[in-house]
Amino acid sequence: MVWLWLCHLVVIEDWLNKEIVTAAPLRHSMPQETSLHNISIVLVNTKTPGNIGAVARCMMNMGLSRLLLVKPPPDRRGEAMKLAAGAEELMQKAARFHTLREAVVDHGLVVGTSKHVTRRRKNIHPPREMAEHIIPLLPNNKVAVVFGREVNGLDKDDLALCQELIAIPSSDAFPSLNLSHAVMVVAYELFLSARAGAPASETALAHADALENFYRHLQNTLQDIGFLDREHPEHMMFALRQLFGRARLDQRDVSILRGILHTMERAAPRSKP
Numbered sequence: 001m002v003w004l005w006l007c008h009l010v011v012i013e014d015w016l017n018k019e020i021v022t023a024a025p026l027r028h029s030m031p032q033e034t035s036l037h038n039i040s041i042v043l044v045n046t047k048t049p050g051n052i053g054a055v056a057r058c059m060m061n062m063g064l065s066r067l068l069l070v071k072p073p074p075d076r077r078g079e080a081m082k083l084a085a086g087a088e089e090l091m092q093k094a095a096r097f098h099t100l101r102e103a104v105v106d107h108g109l110v111v112g113t114s115k116h117v118t119r120r121r122k123n124i125h126p127p128r129e130m131a132e133h134i135i136p137l138l139p140n141n142k143v144a145v146v147f148g149r150e151v152n153g154l155d156k157d158d159l160a161l162c163q164e165l166i167a168i169p170s171s172d173a174f175p176s177l178n179l180s181h182a183v184m185v186v187a188y189e190l191f192l193s194a195r196a197g198a199p200a201s202e203t204a205l206a207h208a209d210a211l212e213n214f215y216r217h218l219q220n221t222l223q224d225i226g227f228l229d230r231e232h233p234e235h236m237m238f239a240l241r242q243l244f245g246r247a248r249l250d251q252r253d254v255s256i257l258r259g260i261l262h263t264m265e266r267a268a269p270r271s272k273p
């Protein structure tokens, strides 16, 4: 009886060991750290050149390499260079754009950052949760993480381009982080999440320019059929952007939706502007 019981124990132990041995390599088989190069950190209308340098340094610490600058300030005193301290090359290679829309045209996912959490906005995530969404997308998609101006953050047009938002939990009494500190928190979570490894997603998301063309088409058609107010389409368009944003559309989805809009246009008489 005792002998049988001992055999049982040995079998269980053997089974447990096998579990441990077979579970371990999974973590090593899916490192994603190299795909971090598909992340763009986008700074919109930064006022203080030193902040751009500090951001470049944070990025380099966390394995990020692509910095995009929308309307950056001139840096006459080399303040940005001083704070870059070792990340000068990354900063000098940064591409410059006139608008956020131009900067993100070829990105499959555009994620904004804001301390404001409004009830109208549904898709807001803490940095860790968002990093876990982003990392699996990287082998097949470019992802932009967008940071606003020091004084008043991202404006409503910038926010409309962002399918999702990251809000960094912080003190209610003083919720706004310094720009480079906010970049560091997000970059750190992306780095950790990339190191943890996750199975890559096959999805190739529609690029931001294809989505923007779709939203323009949607707005025109909904106005033509009289569903959308010609004077004030913003509220409903904001809701629709969030709805389609949550669906993570790929190029084929966008083609189908645009096909439906073309058919609606042919079928419906135009409402008077």
Ligand code: SAH
Residues within 6 Å of the ligand: 113, 114, 115, 116, 146, 147, 148, 149, 150, 151, 152, 153, 154, 166, 167, 168, 169, 170, 175, 176, 177, 178, 179, 182
């Ligand atoms: N006073 C501004 C904050 C600007 S701070 C405002 O009212 O919005 C500069 C940028 O840092 C912000 O645009 C945002 O990109 C980022 N940031 C600062 N604090 C943040 C937080 N708690 N969560 C997410 N992003 C934050």
